[in-house]
Amino acid sequence: MKLIDIEFPILAFVDIETTGGNFDRDRITEIGIKTLANGQESAWECLINPETFIPQNIQRLTGITPDMVADHPSFDELALQIKKELEGKIFVAHNARFDYGFIKASFKRLGLDFRPKVLCTVKLSRLLFPQQARHNLDTIVAVHDLTVSARHRALGDADLLVQFWRVCEKTVGQTRLLEAVRQLVSHVSLPPNISQSVIDAIPDSPGCYMLYGEHHAPLYIGKSISMRSRVMSHFQSALTVRKEMKLSEQVHHIEWIETSGELSALILEAKLIKERMPSMNIKLRRSKDLCAWQLSQGTSGCDKPTLITHKHLQPGFQANLYGLFYNKREALGYLKAVAKKYQLCEALLGLEKVDEGKPCFGYQVKQCHGACIGKVSLAVHNLKLQTALQPFKVQAWPFAGAVAIQDGHSMLVINKWCYMGTANDHVELDVLAQSEDLNFDLDIYKIVKKAITGSHKTHLVKLPSTQETTASCDAME
Numbered sequence: 001m002k003l004i005d006i007e008f009p010i011l012a013f014v015d016i017e018t019t020g021g022n023f024d025r026d027r028i029t030e031i032g033i034k035t036l037a038n039g040q041e042s043a044w045e046c047l048i049n050p051e052t053f054i055p056q057n058i059q060r061l062t063g064i065t066p067d068m069v070a071d072h073p074s075f076d077e078l079a080l081q082i083k084k085e086l087e088g089k090i091f092v093a094h095n096a097r098f099d100y101g102f103i104k105a106s107f108k109r110l111g112l113d114f115r116p117k118v119l120c121t122v123k124l125s126r127l128l129f130p131q132q133a134r135h136n137l138d139t140i141v142a143v144h145d146l147t148v149s150a151r152h153r154a155l156g157d158a159d160l161l162v163q164f165w166r167v168c169e170k171t172v173g174q175t176r177l178l179e180a181v182r183q184l185v186s187h188v189s190l191p192p193n194i195s196q197s198v199i200d201a202i203p204d205s206p207g208c209y210m211l212y213g214e215h216h217a218p219l220y221i222g223k224s225i226s227m228r229s230r231v232m233s234h235f236q237s238a239l240t241v242r243k244e245m246k247l248s249e250q251v252h253h254i255e256w257i258e259t260s261g262e263l264s265a266l267i268l269e270a271k272l273i274k275e276r277m278p279s280m281n282i283k284l285r286r287s288k289d290l291c292a293w294q295l296s297q298g299t300s301g302c303d304k305p306t307l308i309t310h311k312h313l314q315p316g317f318q319a320n321l322y323g324l325f326y327n328k329r330e331a332l333g334y335l336k337a338v339a340k341k342y343q344l345c346e347a348l349l350g351l352e353k354v355d356e357g358k359p360c361f362g363y364q365v366k367q368c369h370g371a372c373i374g375k376v377s378l379a380v381h382n383l384k385l386q387t388a389l390q391p392f393k394v395q396a397w398p399f400a401g402a403v404a405i406q407d408g409h410s411m412l413v414i415n416k417w418c419y420m421g422t423a424n425d426h427v428e429l430d431v432l433a434q435s436e437d438l439n440f441d442l443d444i445y446k447i448v449k450k451a452i453t454g455s456h457k458t459h460l461v462k463l464p465s466t467q468e469t470t471a472s473c474d475a476m477e
């Protein structure tokens with residue numbers, strides 16, 4: 001019986017040495033490529049001048065010193081040659097994200113596109129030798145008794161991968177190996193612990209998706225109008241973006257919630273992030289200490305800001321509110337910054353106590369223009385204060401009662417900037433419109449404010465309220 005020779009694609013076993021682990025900051029110092037075509041091996045290697053400093057610990061690990069690379073060409077000078085070496089071959093590397101990511105980033109800086117098929121030998125080892133606990137290169141060398149020529153040098157490590165490949169061929173046979181390659185190459189951009197079927201199950205429609213790590217620890221929550229594509233784009237950019245790489249390595253489990261449209265997804269995202277506090281989201285802060293400045297005219301004719309704390313805050317109903325701030329400290333910091341920028345008097349703002357008729361401390365250090373001692377009129381001081389606070393004016397709720405905003409096939413009910421719920425029919429709509437369960441959330445306020453003045457303005461229906469509805473509800477600005 002004759003053995004059928006299977007035609008293998010051409011493989012380029014690649015290893016690089018770098019000045020560190022950061023795609024953006026660090027540079028390649030050496031590339032080694034072993035090509036395997038029709039059973040024949042060939043080698044290519046080059047030291048590269050990184051044009052940046054090589055840390056001591058890296059020099060010790062690789063043995064590559066600044067002197068060794070000083071007279072060598074830079075990546076830019078070698079780029080076309082490297083591209084030619086890799087073109088039309090499957091890019092094989094151990095923990096391929098690293099080597100591929102670095103080379104891709106280096107090409108990208110030159111405006112060159114680089115998208116080979118990629119095969120990771122960590123994944124190959126995991127697939128073919130699942131009983132093995134670890135799959136790092138040292139373990140593979142030990143387990144399969146590979147011959148080490150130059151560990152931590154590019155061509156030396158690339159050679160270990162070729163040896164590993166030969167072991168695979170011998171152990172599982174060409175047919176099984178080719179099958180494994182096909183399986184792994186097509187899933188190159190997937191994280192190690194996520195399978196294609198998980199991705200396929202995510203609907204490509206609006207909603208929020210949640211990425212979890214080991215033991216169901218929430219890692220990241222995001223929203224999109226097409227969830228599957230968005231989730232995939234996280235994993236694709238894992239090859240070039242450090243934060244996405246970290247996310248990809250940690251993710252074990254994906255969940256999602258479909259929504260009727262984009263606005264619902266935005267609101268849901270803000271709620272979910274607060275509830276589950278995923279470790280890799282920029283924290284949306286809780287609204288329990290919210291406060292704002294209220295401007296009122298004092299007896300002396302001087303406008304004075306008073307801090308309205310969460311308990312007394314009714315965003316949407318109170319006039320002359322400026323903020324909102326997450327806590328008292330932030331509110332004070334803002335007012336002090338405004339005072340400094342506009343050279344207002346901190347004594348008149350209530351930030352400093354002085355005796356009647358005495359100049360404030362700011363006046364003595366030329367921070368205050370002197371409204372405290374009549375050098376500047378109170379009218380001017382008031383006007384400057386109003387102008388300074390204007391960008392932070394809290395918009396009053398412009399309707400008499402609740403409104404419904406069409407989002408896809410559902411209606412979002414909003415009242416006094418608070419999200420009341422989502423209605424799918426008239427009964428639900430009525431119940432939500434009459435609800436008194438107002439929970440103000442600053443992030444949702446910002447989302448709703450943008451929506452009712454922007455793209456959703458025309459999809460808005462005013463709902464009848466239980467209270468009298470005679471007040472004008474056309475005060476939208």
Ligand SMILES: [Zn+2]
Nearest residue numbers: 345360368372
């Ligand atoms: Zn003053």
